[in-house]
Amino acid sequence: MSVMRIATFILSIFIVGMVEMMVAGIMNLMSNDLHVSEAIVGQLVTLYAITFAIAGPILVKLTNRFSPRPVLLWALAIFIIGNVIIAMAPNFSILVFGRILSSAAAALIVVKILALTALLTAPQHRGKMIGIVYSGFSGANVFGVPIGTIIGDLVGWRYTFLFIVAVSVLVGILMYFYVPQPQFEMPKAGTETTQRTSSYSKILRPAEIVKYLSITFLLLVANSVTFIYINPLMLKSGHDLSFVSIALLINGVAGVIGTSMGGFLSDKLTSKRWLTIATTIFIVMMLILNVFLPGTGLLLMVIFIWNIMQWSTNPAVQSGVIxxxxxxxxxxxxxxxxxxxxxxxxxGIVGGLVVSKVDVFATTYFSAAIALLAFILIISLKNVAKFNKAQV
Structure with a gap:
């Protein structure tokens, strides 16, 4: 793929990731302006995730027979409309409507971009390229959310969403020029990719797909149980908010590295092997995190390794699914x-129950236990030889 096409795909993922997490940085501003509690505003993140999860498969099914460029452009148009509604919303109810629109459109954008990335990349490089494109999510955490927060502090939270609209228009222009039409630009003739069409699809091993989806679910549950409550976890250990901010920055940098690394290593080692390694290290980091909580340097190192491993798993899963x-x-x-x-x-729900019923420090052990379930599934995956569709 060309550099500009890769940049277009990364920027598309970037704006979606920025919108998803932006609420955390401007929560107090939205709460004061809309006269609702911060707890209610915080549910916009949950709403986004739920809408994304439900709408994604439905919209993909409905649009699969159409070529990718018009589908992406229409989805982006709805994404822009949703964010304009949010920026102009006179009350929280209207804002929720805009949030649902933007998150449904975002689900379609992400899936189509990742599917195109796989389709347009030669088999031996798919994992690496998916990791590079998926790094738009972690890049949004490192750069996008802080930029949006600064805009909100300077001129108001509504301008944060207008900034997203402006960037989305730029993405739309790039999509028009760099998203291929039905006659895709393919890798070298004779590769497996050249034999694919834009609509044909066949699941070769449904049981393995179910395993990979379950691994994704369990690893994200495991990570979220602790990560969502990282703020009280660190504050109760004697750290201040400025140190928490540093830890979150470390998390974002680790995410950028992890997404690219996970795709690259799944190509080199196979998805199963890298998932085994990454999940093992993740479990170890969860088990030792509380030991290092009172410290600084070693604590940041543990957080860094933890997040590299976690962020590296999804590109590996997607490479395995393919x-x-x-x-x-x-x-x-x-x-x-x-x-x-x-x-x-x-x-988030499980973590909340652990914090309220047990203790915030118990979240790390629950994360390790849940990740262990994912590990059991990982070692049960079939050893499918890379680029060979034959059953082992």
């Missing part, structure tokens, strides 16, 4: 993204 699908992968990609968002939502 091994069991022939043709267009957008439908199974949508299922994977739904599993991811469902995991985030359930993880």
């Amino acid at each position: 091994e069991h699908v022939e043709g267009d992968t957008s439908q199974v990609m949508s299922w994977n993204m739904s599993s991811l968002n469902a995991g985030i939502g359930i993880g």
Whole structure:
């Protein structure tokens, strides 16, 4: 793929990731302006995840027979409209409507972009390229959310969403020029990719797909149980908010590295092997996190390794899923993204129960236990040889 096409795909994922997490940075501003509690405003993140999880597979199914460029442009138009509604909303109810629109459109954008990435990349480089494109999410956490928060502080939270609208218009222009028409630009003739069409799709091993989707769900539940409550976890350990901010920045940087690394290593080692390694290290980090909580340098190192491992798993899962699908992968990609968002939502609920019924420090051990379930599924995956569709 060309550099500009890759940049278009990354920026498309970036704006979606920015919108999803932006609420956290401007929550107090939205709460004061709309006269609702911060707890209510915080549910916009949950609403986004739930809508994303439900709408993704449905919209992909409805649009699979159409070529990708018009589908993406229409989805982006709805995404823009949703964010304009949010920016102009006179009350919270109207804002919720805009949030539902933007999150449904975002689900379709993400799935189509990732499916196109897989379709347009030679088999031996798919994992790496998916990781590069998916790094738009972690990039949004590192750069997008802080930028949006600064805009909100300077001129008001509504201008944060107008900024997203402006960037989305730029993305639309790039999509028009760099998203291919039905006659795709393919890798070298004779590769598996050249034999695929934009609509043909066949799941070769349904049981393996179910395992991968379950792995995504369990790993995101495990991560969210602790990560969503990282603020009280660190504050109760004697750290201040400025240190928490540093830890979150470390998390974002680790995310950028992890997404690219996970795709690259799944190509080199196979998805199963990298998932085994990453999940093992993740479990170890969860088990030792509380030991290092009172410190600084070593604590940041643990957080850094934890988040590299966690962020590296989804590109590896998506690369693994592709091994069991022939043709267009957008439908199974949508299922994977739904599993991811469902995991985030359930993880928040489980973490909340752990914090309220046990203790905030227990979240790390629950995360390790849930990740162990994912590990058991990972070692049960079939050893499918890379680029070979034959059953082992």
